Amino acid sequence: MIDHFALSQAFDLLFSSFSPWLWVIPGLLIGLIFGSIPGLQISMAMAIFLPVTFGMDFLQAMLFLTSIFTGGAYGGGVTAILMNIPGSSSSIATAFDGYPMARQGKHNEALGLGLAASVVGAFVGYILLLFLIDPLAAFVLKIGPMEMVVVVLWGLTLIATLNTTSMPKGLLAGMFGLMLSQIGMSTTGVMRTTIGNPYLIDGIPVVPAMIGIFAASELLRLRGSNFLVEDKAQRDISMRRILLGGAQIFRHPGVLIRGSLIGALIGAIPGVGSSVANLVSYGEARRSSRHPEQFGKGAPEGVIAAESANSSSEGGSMTALLALGIPGGAATAVLLAAFSFHNIVGGPSFIRNQTDVVYSIIIGNLGQVVLLAIVGLLMLRVLGLVVRVPLPYLVPSVLALCAWGGYGITGTIAGPLTVAVFAGIGWLMRRNGYPVAATVIGLLLGRMMEGEVVRTLQISGRHPMAYLLERPIALVLFVIMVLVLVGVPVLKAWRRRRAAAA
Amino acid sequence: MIRRFAPTHAITLGLVLCVTGYITWSAVSASSTLNNLVVVAPVAVLLVVLCLIIVATALLRPEPDPQEAHYSAWGDLALLAGFAVFCFGLTTVGFDVATFLFVWAGVVVSGGQGKWQPPLYAALFTVLMVEGFGALFPYPMTTLVL
Numbered sequence: 307m308i309d310h311f312a313l314s315q316a317f318d319l320l321f322s323s324f325s326p327w328l329w330v331i332p333g334l335l336i337g338l339i340f341g342s343i344p345g346l347q348i349s350m351a352m353a354i355f356l357p358v359t360f361g362m363d364f365l366q367a368m369l370f371l372t373s374i375f376t377g378g379a380y381g382g383g384v385t386a387i388l389m390n391i392p393g394s395s396s397s398i399a400t401a402f403d404g405y406p407m408a409r410q411g412k413h414n415e416a417l418g419l420g421l422a423a424s425v426v427g428a429f430v431g432y433i434l435l436l437f438l439i440d441p442l443a444a445f446v447l448k449i450g451p452m453e454m455v456v457v458v459l460w461g462l463t464l465i466a467t468l469n470t471t472s473m474p475k476g477l478l479a480g481m482f483g484l485m486l487s488q489i490g491m492s493t494t495g496v497m498r499t500t501i502g503n504p505y506l507i508d509g510i511p512v513v514p515a516m517i518g519i520f521a522a523s524e525l526l527r528l529r530g531s532n533f534l535v536e537d538k539a540q541r542d543i544s545m546r547r548i549l550l551g552g553a554q555i556f557r558h559p560g561v562l563i564r565g566s567l568i569g570a571l572i573g574a575i576p577g578v579g580s581s582v583a584n585l586v587s588y589g590e591a592r593r594s595s596r597h598p599e600q601f602g603k604g605a606p607e608g609v610i611a612a613e614s615a616n617s618s619s620e621g622g623s624m625t626a627l628l629a630l631g632i633p634g635g636a637a638t639a640v641l642l643a644a645f646s647f648h649n650i651v652g653g654p655s656f657i658r659n660q661t662d663v664v665y666s667i668i669i670g671n672l673g674q675v676v677l678l679a680i681v682g683l684l685m686l687r688v689l690g691l692v693v694r695v696p697l698p699y700l701v702p703s704v705l706a707l708c709a710w711g712g713y714g715i716t717g718t719i720a721g722p723l724t725v726a727v728f729a730g731i732g733w734l735m736r737r738n739g740y741p742v743a744a745t746v747i748g749l750l751l752g753r754m755m756e757g758e759v760v761r762t763l764q765i766s767g768r769h770p771m772a773y774l775l776e777r778p779i780a781l782v783l784f785v786i787m788v789l790v791l792v793g794v795p796v797l798k799a800w801r802r803r804r805a806a807a808a
Numbered sequence: 809m810i811r812r813f814a815p816t817h818a819i820t821l822g823l824v825l826c827v828t829g830y831i832t833w834s835a836v837s838a839s840s841t842l843n844n845l846v847v848v849a850p851v852a853v854l855l856v857v858l859c860l861i862i863v864a865t866a867l868l869r870p871e872p873d874p875q876e877a878h879y880s881a882w883g884d885l886a887l888l889a890g891f892a893v894f895c896f897g898l899t900t901v902g903f904d905v906a907t908f909l910f911v912w913a914g915v916v917v918s919g920g921q922g923k924w925q926p927p928l929y930a931a932l933f934t935v936l937m938v939e940g941f942g943a944l945f946p947y948p949m950t951t952l953v954l
Contacts, residue, residue, distance in 0.1 A: 478858040484851045496844045499834040526884045702914025709895045717947035722895035738817040756847045
């Protein structure tokens with residue numbers, strides 16, 4: 307599986323001089339800053355700094371851009387934990403348990419958990435990429451719309467589990483998100499519900515909607531408090547507690563490894579990536595937990611599952627780029643642009659002819675992950691200070707930041723207005739016990755699901771079930787999904803009954 | 809226990825049903841093919857059924873008092889209205905002036921003490937946003953003063 311000669315050349319390329327590593331720490335810092343500010347996206351950071359790479363050699367440019375990618379993936383989790391604002395859609399599930407931990411005064415532990423899970427997750431993702439790049443590429447080529455439908459359905463099943471007190475409310479919130487995702491031009495080119503507004507042709511912008519419904523509505527609720535963490539003694543930023551929190555990941559090795567594997571596998575599917583990976587991983591951690599009732603209230607396993615999956619999906623997303631020359635998302639599209647600036651074409655010939663460079667990129671990313679642990683720890687001391695800011699100052703400032711973030715994503719007034727409208731919807735929903743996260747999941751996955759279902763219907767001649775039997779990967783995924791969704795709860799109930807009888 | 813059906817809950821369900829009705833009507837009017845309604849139609853039916861279940865449950869078995877119902881909504885609504893005006897004002901008044909006014913008013917409404925601290929903080933925050941955050945925007949940004 308590994309070409310040892312190319313591997314030794316890769317080590318030579320990376321470690322014979324310091325120059326490939328020169329831009330890694332600045333890249334990680336840029337990623338952390340962009341990832342942790344709502345509205346500034348990782349892909350935007352990579353695009354802004356792309357011209358800087360013109361003067362670099364190819365490997366240096368790749369390490370610089372991927373370090374922005376790596377730093378940004380973790381940065382999104384920091385604001386999700388501290389302020390309930392997922393920096394990107396890949397950090398949605400991090401907020402589910404990270405933010406309740408922060409409100410309980412366990413922000414140090416939550417930040418440490420998130421960092422450690424991110425580091426391990428990213429490490430696993432790149433190790434898998436190093437050893438399995440060829441089989442993973444073959445797997446990606448076999449993924450069609452039917453397989454995507456199953457993966458997206460898996461992500462959507464999380465909706466049903468988000469509200470433990472009332473399943474109808476959880477389902478209604480999720481279905482409402484799915485319905486909102488249908489605004490704008492459909493996959494087949496039919497114009498729906500634009501109310502004559504050109505901004506709605508592409509549908510509701512998901513990230514501003516997410517910022518509004520998660521963050522702005524939560525900030526309105528915080529208005530009556532004085533600090534994010536009410537207990538003064540708990541507001542300290544303690545390196546010891548961050549490290550102890552980080553060490554907690556080893557108490558849940560199953561969650562960590564499963565999250566990392568889910569992330570790497572789903573991340574490899576172009577167009578799906580970390581947005582779905584963190585949700586599927588969180589859902590699976592909750593379903594398989596002995597204490598599912600603690601999820602959503604500050605369960606460390608929730609943070610581990612979400613962060614390990616979204617970080618390992620980065621390695622997965624590089625599979626399609628390196629092995630097939632296909633960008634799986636916006637960030638890898640910028641990397642592809644960097645490829646072309648240096649006259650390099652990704653794909654099978656790149657792997658075959660320049661194996662040493664491919665290995666250098668992967669090993670370089672493993673090195674970045676180690677550096678992320680150091681840079682992240684140092685930055686957490688600064689980022690964690692947000693818990694000491696009085697809420698009368700923090701609430702309007704972050705609300706303003708949310709609106710600016712909405713503009714930063716759309717470039718029009720549609721962004722801030724979407725944030726405001728969804729802040730109102732989120733406020734109403736939270737006040738009446740509806741899980742806003744379910745609406746975001748529906749909104750995020752609805753369009754993706756519609757497109758894949760339509761393509762499946764077209765390919766299968768409107769016989770999707772018969773077509774499913776012809777697709778082994780989809781069939782296996784479907785069977786696993788049904789077993790996990792139905793089989794595991796039935797088995798647990800049977801064990802409980804047997805234990806009660808004994 | 810609170811009233812059998814809180815007004816804000818009725819507004820939430822009313823909003824969900826209105827939006828669902830409009831999107832469904834619009835989608836069916838545009839095209840009634842399977843490809844166009846493959847998500848809209850089943851989701852609309854499910855939403856109506858779920859609304860009925862939630863209303864019936866709430867009427868037959870009054871809900872426990874939601875946490876948020878304990879405090880007055882008016883302060884939240886005032887800040888929300890201010891936020892909506894601020895969002896609209898960003899491109900009409902200018903990012904700098906709108907941000908300055910919103911943050912100043914927001915700090916005061918949220919309980920910020922002192923006469924000079926809130927406007928000074930709002931001014932510093934605005935400068936930081938325009939010169940820092942705004943400089944990273946790949947889009948033109950309207951400002952009135954800065």
